[in-house]
Amino acid sequence: MPKLVGIPFFNATEKGAKEAGAELGVEVVYDGPTKNDVQLQAQMIETWIAKGFDAIAVAPNDPDAIAPVLEKARKRGIKVIAWDADAQQGARDFFVNQCTSTSVAQALMDVMAEGAGQEAKYIIMTGSLTAANQNIWMAEMEKYRQIKYPNMTNLSETPKVSEESAELATQVTADSLKAYPDLQGIFAITSVALPGAAEAIRKAGVADKVFLTGLTTPNDMKQYIADGTVKKFVLWNPVDLGYLAVQVAVASAKGDLAPGASTFNAGRLGERSILNGDEVILGDPIVFTKENIGQYDF
Numbered sequence: 396m397p398k399l400v401g402i403p404f405f406n407a408t409e410k411g412a413k414e415a416g417a418e419l420g421v422e423v424v425y426d427g428p429t430k431n432d433v434q435l436q437a438q439m440i441e442t443w444i445a446k447g448f449d450a451i452a453v454a455p456n457d458p459d460a461i462a463p464v465l466e467k468a469r470k471r472g473i474k475v476i477a478w479d480a481d482a483q484q485g486a487r488d489f490f491v492n493q494c495t496s497t498s499v500a501q502a503l504m505d506v507m508a509e510g511a512g513q514e515a516k517y518i519i520m521t522g523s524l525t526a527a528n529q530n531i532w533m534a535e536m537e538k539y540r541q542i543k544y545p546n547m548t549n550l551s552e553t554p555k556v557s558e559e560s561a562e563l564a565t566q567v568t569a570d571s572l573k574a575y576p577d578l579q580g581i582f583a584i585t586s587v588a589l590p591g592a593a594e595a596i597r598k599a600g601v602a603d604k605v606f607l608t609g610l611t612t613p614n615d616m617k618q619y620i621a622d623g624t625v626k627k628f629v630l631w632n633p634v635d636l637g638y639l640a641v642q643v644a645v646a647s648a649k650g651d652l653a654p655g656a657s658t659f660n661a662g663r664l665g666e667r668s669i670l671n672g673d674e675v676i677l678g679d680p681i682v683f684t685k686e687n688i689g690q691y692d693f
Contacts (some may be wrong), residue, residue: 396426396427396436396439396440396451396453396454397409397425397427397453397454397479397594398424398431398436398454398456398480398522398526398559399427399428399429399431399432399456399457399559400427400428400429401429402559402586402587403586403612403614403615404586404587404612404633405427405454405633406612407612407633407634407637407693408422408479408633408634408636408637408640409425409637409640410634410642410693411633411634411635411637411638411639411641412425412452412637412638412640412641413425413637413643414623414634414637414638415446415637415638415639415640415642415645415662416641418662418663419641419642419645419662420665421641421645422445423641424448424504426439426440427454428649430558430559431456431522431523431558431559432456432457433455433457433460433461433525434460436453436455436456436461437460437461437463437464438543439667440453440461440465440468441464441467444459444464444467444468444471444473447471447473448473449473449474449648450473450474450476450644450645450647450648451465451468451473451474451475451476451644452475452476452477452478452479452491452640452641452643453465453475453476453478453482453516454477454479454480454491454642455477455480455481455482455527455561456480456523456526457525457526458477458481458482458483458486458525458527458678459483459487459525459528461482461526462482462485462486463486463644464616465486465487465632466485466486469486469487469488471660474487474488474644474647474648475487475488476488476490476491476638476640476643476644476647477489477490477491478490478491478492478636478637478640478643478664479491479493479528479636479640480526480527480528480529480655481527481528481617482527484673488647488654488673489641489643489647489652489654489673489674489675490673490674490675491636491639491643491675491677492606492670492674492675492676492677493633493636493677493678493680494631494676494677494678494679494680495670495676496528496531496532496535497535497539498679498680499532499535499610499629499680500532500533500535500536500538500539501535501539502629502680502682503532503536503582503584503608503609503610503629504536504539504543504544504547505539505604505681506576506627506628506629507542507547507580507582507608508543508544508547509578509627510580510608510627511580511606511623512579513544513546513547514546514548515547515548515551515579515606516547516548516550516575516578516579516580517547517548517549517578517579517580517581517582518549518550518551518554518555518571518575518578518580518581518582519533519549519554519555519581519582520554520555520556520557520564520567520568520581520583520584520585520592521533521553521554521555521556521557521584521585521588521670522556522557522558522559522585522587522588523556523559523599524554524556524585526585527565529584529585532541532584533554533584536582541561546653550575550577550578551575552589553569554670555567556611557585557587557588557591558582559585559587560587561587561590561591561594562590562591563587563591564583564587564588564590564591564592564595565591565592565594565595565598568581568583568591568592568594568595568596569595569598569599572595572601572605578605579604579605579606580605580606580607580608581596581605581606581607581608581609582608582609582681583607583608583609583610584610585609585610585611586610586611586612586615587611588611588623589607589608589609589611589615589616589628589636590611590615590616590619591611592607593607593616593619593624593625596624596625596626597622602623602624602625605609606626607624607625607631608625608626608627608628609628609629610628610629610630611628611630612630612633612693613683613688613691613692613693614632614691614692616628616688617668617688617689620683620684620685620688621685626684626685627682627683627684628682628683629680629681629682629683630679630680630681630683631677631679631680631681632663632672632677632678632681632691632693633693635664635677635678636693638661638662638663638664639661639664639667639675639677641651641664642659642661642662642664643659643661644669645668645673646659648667654672654673655672655673655674656669656672657669659675659681661675662679
């Protein structure tokens with residue numbers, strides 16, 4: 396279960412999930428709500444519990460609100476995997492994380508410092524105020540900024556919110572350009588928010604004044620990279636993330652992977668590290684530029 400269906404990032408993770416299912420000879424059902432609504436996620440998981448799935452892997456929209464239904468699943472003997480974003484630790488068996496939160500945060504801040512300068516004034520746009528992964532990234536970004544780039548300034552302590560809508564991200568960006576006349580940088584840290592923000596930067600013709608970066612899929616950004624609206628952005632391989640989530644779910648359900656392990660052999664991905672015995676790490680973030688973006692198709 397992704398946070399929501401129908402957006403390119405989670406379409407790519409579905410491709411990897413189905414690939415792993417075929418490789419392992421298991422049935423993979425990939426479904427989720429059409430908007431980032433944790434209550435809709437919980438309702439669907441109730442149905443999955445009743446169907447008696449062996450494992451449920453979910454990218455939670457809210458780690459706390461989804462915890463009760465995940466705990467119910469575990470009491471029924473279903474293995475529960477959080478992926479993309481974590482759930483409460485006691486509500487899942489493993490968390491499949493794309494990269495360490497520190498590595499994502501540092502990559503984003505380094506790209507901004509390079510593009511907008513080490514005294515840049517910036518804002519951050521997130522998907523929702525309850526998205527655990529994005530909240531952790533923002534906290535790590537601030538810690539790293541204080542140490543590495545103390546002269547950079549976040550102009551809004553409360554992040555802007557896109558609600559995983561490209562149209563809203565475009566509007567929020569346009570409004571922010573007016574509200575912050577000294578704005579030099581924007582982080583859009585969801586796969587929907589970054590292309591939405593890029594559209595606003597392009598329409599306003601301010602790509603040379605406001606440096607935009609964040610997290611999204613390369614196929615969504617090729618046009619904006621090509622015309623210079625965006626110079627660099629960050630992500631990982633979402634196909635591999637979906638693949639790894641199913642590999643971990645199946646191994647957990649079969650009893651081949653138990654909490655406390657330090658490594659996991661994940662099919663074509665090879666050996667992956669496990670932090671703290673229950674957090675499986677896909678790898679390091681990728682920085683996409685005009686020079687390398689053509690190498691990727693997701």
